[in-house]
Amino acid sequence: MPHSRPVYQFNNIIVRTPAQSVVNGLRADDKGDPTYAGITAEHEAYVKAMQNAGVKVTVLPALEEFPDSIFVEDPALVFTDGAIMLRPGDQTRLREAAKIAPTLREMFDTVLELSGDGFADGGDILVTPDSVMIGLSGRTNQAGAEALQACLSKLGRKSEIVKTPEGVLHFKTASSLLDDETVISTATLARSGVFDRFKQVIVPDGDEPAANALRVNDVVMVGAQFPRTIEMLDKLGYKVVPLNTAEIGKIDAGLSCMSLRWFSEK
Ligand code: CIR
Numbered sequence: 001m002p003h004s005r006p007v008y009q010f011n012n013i014i015v016r017t018p019a020q021s022v023v024n025g026l027r028a029d030d031k032g033d034p035t036y037a038g039i040t041a042e043h044e045a046y047v048k049a050m051q052n053a054g055v056k057v058t059v060l061p062a063l064e065e066f067p068d069s070i071f072v073e074d075p076a077l078v079f080t081d082g083a084i085m086l087r088p089g090d091q092t093r094l095r096e097a098a099k100i101a102p103t104l105r106e107m108f109d110t111v112l113e114l115s116g117d118g119f120a121d122g123g124d125i126l127v128t129p130d131s132v133m134i135g136l137s138g139r140t141n142q143a144g145a146e147a148l149q150a151c152l153s154k155l156g157r158k159s160e161i162v163k164t165p166e167g168v169l170h171f172k173t174a175s176s177l178l179d180d181e182t183v184i185s186t187a188t189l190a191r192s193g194v195f196d197r198f199k200q201v202i203v204p205d206g207d208e209p210a211a212n213a214l215r216v217n218d219v220v221m222v223g224a225q226f227p228r229t230i231e232m233l234d235k236l237g238y239k240v241v242p243l244n245t246a247e248i249g250k251i252d253a254g255l256s257c258m259s260l261r262w263f264s265e266k
Contacts, residue, residue: 005080005263006180007127008215012056013259014078014103017068019062023081025251026090028169029243036110038247043070046221046258049241053083053216055261060103069096070248071257073122074139076100078262082110089119089139107264112151118143123170123257129180132157133194135171137164162194163226169252176213176237176256178220184229201236204228209245212254221255 006116018039025034045051063069068090077084077096083104085097104111114120121139125132125148132152134145145161164171165188175185175195182199186208190200203211203226210226212232222230224242233240245254 001049007129008177008179008217009263010053010055010131010216010261011057012107012264013050013062013261014072014100014107015043015050015259016060016070016072016100017062019064019067021064021067022070022251024067025070025253027090027251028167031250034247034250039070041114042247043258045243046255049221050216050259051221053241055216058103058107060100063096063099065156066096066099067103067204068091069099070094070252071253072100072260073257075122076104076260077122078104078108078260079123079155079157080263080265082112082154083108084148084155085111085113086122086148087114087118087144088121089141089144090112091139093121110155112154114144114147116143116147118145120144120148121170122260123172126147126166126172126175126177126183128177128183128198130158131157133171134159134161135164136161137169137170140164145230147253163190163192165189166265172212172256173252174208174211176211176215178213178215178233179187184211184213184233188251201232209249209254212256214255216261223249223254225249 001245108169124135174189184201205225211230214221220238223245
């Protein structure tokens with residue numbers, strides 16, 4: 001079976017050191033500027049938590065000209081069998097893909113590229129055991145999603161195109177996989193029915209950003225500012241690792257955004 005390993009089993013990740021310019025990162029609403037020191041501290045704690053979870057971390061250098069380049073999840077998608085270069089949907093982020101490409105070409109034998117001029121951000125892609133869900137959003141359009149589906153088929157992956165709720169940055173801003181059959185999401189996204197085939201856990205009202213949790217091997221990383229979600233997952237038997245995301249939250253980011261994760265058989 002090509003995909004019998006859990007999709008949340010990883011032994012490698014790529015992260016990128018935050019640039020000083022990260023304080024100017026994109027955001028939909030003004031929640032105040034994050035501080036560079038605050039973001040750096042959150043990033044360092046994230047790297048340590050990943051190492052504790054059993055993952056080898058490759059750290060790429062900061063890119064001052066790209067404030068949001070710390071969010072390496074958006075310009076690419078990686079699997080055991082190969083990597084896909086994406087086309088981020090915000091003009092200020094589009095060239096991040098070319099910046100990360102040389103690293104991916106070194107680390108993966110197969111590196112595919114989206115054809116055409118559509119857009120797709122990694123934050124809109126939720127990998128589940130039976131299918132890769134691609135959320136249409138302000139960053140991912142139909143052309144990008146279809147071009148991505150063509151690349152996914154080449155890697156032997158089934159996929160489906162779904163919708164991200166209005167006003168939500170990315171599909172995974174509002175959802176995450178907890179185990180082989182369970183998804184955590186916001187009530188709004190759950191109501192759309194996209195996760196009807198899964199067991200579902202809904203974040204409490206007011207904890208919406210906590211839906212961008214991150215399952216890595218045995219642990220689920222969750223924003224430390226969301227004690228109600230943490231308690232709920234703890235009671236459900238998940239091994240929760242709380243990580244502070246208050247500063248990156250000011251630029252609309254969460255836990256999945258800061259890494260590209262895969263299982264390497266090499
Ligand atoms: C952006 O708007 O692109 C960044 N400020 C946040 C990106 C978050 N990425 C993600 O959820 N995958």
